[in-house]
Amino acid sequence: MSVPMYQLPEQLPSVWQPTSVEEAIQLKHKWGSDAVIVAGGTWLRTRWENGLAPMPQHFISLGRILALSGLTVNAQGKVHIGPGLSIADLMKNELVQQKCALLVQACSEIAAPSIRNLASIGGNVMTRTGDLIPALLVMDAQIQGTDGQNERIMALKDWLAAPLGAEDEIMTNIIVQTEIVKEAGILHEFYLKVGRREAFTPSVVTVAGRISLLADGTIADIALAVGGGNAIPARLSALEAEMRGKPLSKAGLQHLHKGVMADFNAVTDDYAGVAYRKQTAANLIVSECYKAWRKGGGAYASQS
Structure with missing residues (x-):
């Protein structure tokens, strides 16, 4: 076109x-x-x-600014991703493949290979509705930017919730934490995108999550993010707080489904309505958490 x-x-x-x-x-x-x-x-x-x-x-x-296309790891294990790095190059990076599997999976769901060769990770985030954002939110990503004089670093979830910044501010890094503290039990990560066809399609719903279960089925930690269409992706922080420290049971999964339905701020468009998006997001997230529950043996326990 x-x-x-x-x-x-x-x-x-x-x-x-x-x-x-x-x-x-x-x-x-x-x-x-x-x-x-x-x-x-x-x-x-x-x-x-x-x-x-x-x-x-x-x-x-920004193509000739080499500093915007780099990728480094600091002493704390945080990966600094240059926003000018193409989605294809990010996917092929061995460090990212080893440390950021969730992000690699999200990249693979974006557009066609020819587009991924051109599209930048920073550009996807700057749209404020990009399909990479739910995965980055679950990874507690931070945004680093500068207006030429002052530099700031803020959590991606706060950056998305804040009013648009100055037009002359440039994103210089996307920072993700790769070291996840895993207690004895199950750690399950997921990223799912639903569209009207299998590939190269605008998202109707995009969800990402990470859930850590202790050996007894208690939720040690949980991170959930949802977006899709013109909705600005967001962490379901209040729902996460409700779920932490509680056993992941049948009743817990039902509560989780209701919470996603209530908290997802979906937006209607020509592809789908609000009710469909909410239902789809809730079904996807509960399905993935159920997989983690099965891994831990919860689905076979006598109590539900």
Whole structure:
């Protein structure tokens, strides 16, 4: 698909290729609302093609800023992922494969291989509805950004809940914790995306989770995130707090289902309504938690 001629600006866009974050921010200051900062550009392109946003007069490409495409691990075991790193390159990274299996699985569910070769992990997060976000939320991801003078780090869940930041702020790192404290028992992680066809489809519902059960079936820890469509993904923090320290029983699974239905802030669109999205998200999450329960033998216990 290409942009129709009548949608093109009178003057063809200029492309700027800064080699530092500071230079990119200076260019954004210079051109203001007439410029857009671009990494892979796959999501932005669909907006221009569908007439959802005008094509800007200036593209500020982040492609030559090498620091935004790196991947490092600090002494605390946290992985710093450059937001300019393509989804395909992230999937192929051996460290990510070993330490961030949930994130790799999420990447594999996004678009087609040709799109993953271009699309950046930062771009997916910047949309605020990207399919990587539920997995990153479960991994307690943090966002690091700068406006050229001040730098800030905040939890992804807080970044999503806050008003949009300054347009000239650039994301410089996505930080994820890979060391999970596993007590004796079962640790089960999951990521599921539901769409109208098997591949290369907008998500109707996307869920991710991590549940840790003690040997007696008590929930030691649980993290749940849900999104899909135009809904901004979110952690189900209140429901998580209710479930921790309680046995995962039949009654617990029923409570979990009701909690997801109540807490998921779904949004209707042309693909599905709110009720369908809530029901689907609740079914998926309970199904995965049931798998963890079965691993621990809970499904065969005499009490339910």
